Amino acid sequence: MSQQKGPSQRTTVKRLPQRGNYERETIYQILDEGLVCHVGFIAQGQPFVIPTAYGRVNDTLYIHGSPASRMLRTLQQGIDVCVTVTLLDGLVLARSAFHHSMNYRSVVVFGTATIVEDPEQKLAALKAFTEHVINGRWDEVRSPNRPELAGTLVLSLPLAEASAKLRTGGPVDDETDYQLPIWAGEIPLKLTATTPIPDSRLHPSIKLPKYISSYSRQK
């Protein structure tokens, strides 16, 4: 329950260009490892937080969906948005309840999303979505056709205002608590891919590609 390094601490917003490559690389790495972002926006005075997939191309984050989705209909009006990606790396078990914590890496992005109208940029964004989920997939599958392209709304969000936050390492206990006979340390957590499940209609002659059998989220 340590608050000093916890995810609930204030996120200081800074502009990317003001920072070193190290922090920029950290932001990229977290965004590239994550699979789901949480998009926060205001509709009719009410906050919404919706999980969705995303992709990144350089300093642009893309989200997409049906033009009928409330989230996308709302966001395309050009309102403020907050997009957060969180990776959970471990549980931190301290000797006191109070100093329990979690190891995590998170990125918070503020900005205004805009519709991607340019067909080439839109296709590049769709490729980024697929390749973000599983590298090597885009070139193997059927590309989007005209109705699919028209039926997908793509929004872009600049990574200009993005910040990373993370906690690593073991517990930090009160000095007097170190003598307590309590196990303390970290339980590392990772998102693991288990055995792929073939589609029930998959033709038996089709072999599992290497990029699927060796899938791992961690670099």
Place this chain on the structure above:
Amino acid sequence: MSQQKGPSQRTTVKRLPQRGNYERETIYQILDEGLVCHVGFIAQGQPFVIPTAYGRVNDTLYIHGSPASRMLRTLQQGIDVCVTVTLLDGLVLARSAFHHSMNYRSVVVFGTATIVEDPEQKLAALKAFTEHVINGRWDEVRSPNRPELAGTLVLSLPLAEASAKLRTGGPVDDETDYQLPIWAGEIPLKLTATTPIPDSRLHPSIKLPKYISSYSRQK
């Protein structure tokens, strides 16, 4: 990239009492398996989405942190909040880029958070945080002392307006795409605990408890 079942679809808000036990149980199960929630709120007209730990007691969700945290300072004013918990269960690989999707379970809670003032309820919430992260831990560790209790702000959010959403199963392709020689199916994902890392100051005589060595998030 299928939108029909994607996380970006509109979340219909319904009230718990109007629904069957099945959906209520689903909401509980998702909340109890998750470790991090994303709290959405509005501050100075801007949406924020902050990841944080949480706990559940019956129909109440608890979040906590330092009284100095911007999120908690803002939320204790009694403003609208949206709390979302998302569990990622798998990648759905279709034969077309368009029908790629993800299997997931999510809960979205709307409401107004209020400060927990009652000392007994506060302690019960703190116990719920610890036990939520790792069952069996609370009784083993040092309990919060008076300064720690005073230095922790606990907010409660009723689960009255909560809804669950999920996608399961394999890809759904266009009929004409089933003949394509492309592997299709699901890559299941799970959050896995790896070997616990003892704290560097842990006394060698302290053995790893069973509830840590056998830790698993999935029930």
